[in-house]
Amino acid sequence: MAQTFTMEDLKERLQARQHKMTPQRQTVLQIFLEHPGEHLSAEDVHSILRENKSEIGLATVYRSLELLSDLGILQKMEFGDGCSRYEVNTTNPSEHHHHHLICTNCGKVIEFEDDLMDDLEADIEKKMGFHVENHQVKFYGVCKECQQA
Template sequence: MSQTFTMDDLRRMLQERQHKMTPQRQVVLQIILDHPGEHLSAEDVHGILRDNKSEIGLATVYRSLELLSELGILQKMEFGDGCSRYEVNKTDPSKHHHHHLICTNCGKVIEFQDDFLEPLEEDIKKKLGFTVSDHQVKFFGLCKECQEAQQ
């Protein structure tokens, strides 16, 4: 089950991890909060900042996103194109993350929540004695719109 976080929640999470909510981190986090489900890259965040006449540089955006990811506040994702993307890590740590469908034509990313791997994880634990703490699933293919455009 996913949760919704406010800026105060995120500030508290940073403080619990012995970090301050700097003005730059707050602006970067607010952009991520304002674009739910968009899986923004550092360049995307920087572009939004530039459009809003912000003076925050790309290097600061990268550092902020990396730190927030390392602290577990953001989830860093790779979709096979060499570009890291970020979203608020709103997943209950006792549950698995959502999964992604990635269109290899237009780059659209679609999230889905169903977790069909639970039986496989139980089988792995039973047969191999290995407890799976998390997994990521990414399916690559063509979205509905790209399929229709090709017909």
């Protein structure tokens, strides 16, 4: 199960990787704490910052998101539309994270918690000698709302 993080938790994770919590990084991370469960693009983050009268530019947002993603603090996801989206990386290395259901009609992303991949991973390890450390599963289809429309 995913856990909830505070700004102090995220600051400790950043410092453990020899990076400082700059005011810009803190502001960007605060956006994710205020929008739990949302998959935000750099443009989404920048738009929220502008609404909040922040002076942080789009290039700084991109740099911050890339660094935080490279450090494993944010998880970067691609949903096939050419736009990277991010969320706080809540994965425990001993557990797998949630998966995503992506509506090909409206673009909505729904998180799916059940992990049905354990047997497949064990089979891969047994047959191929390959130890799976993590995985991502994305299901593409049409959401309930779009089907009803």
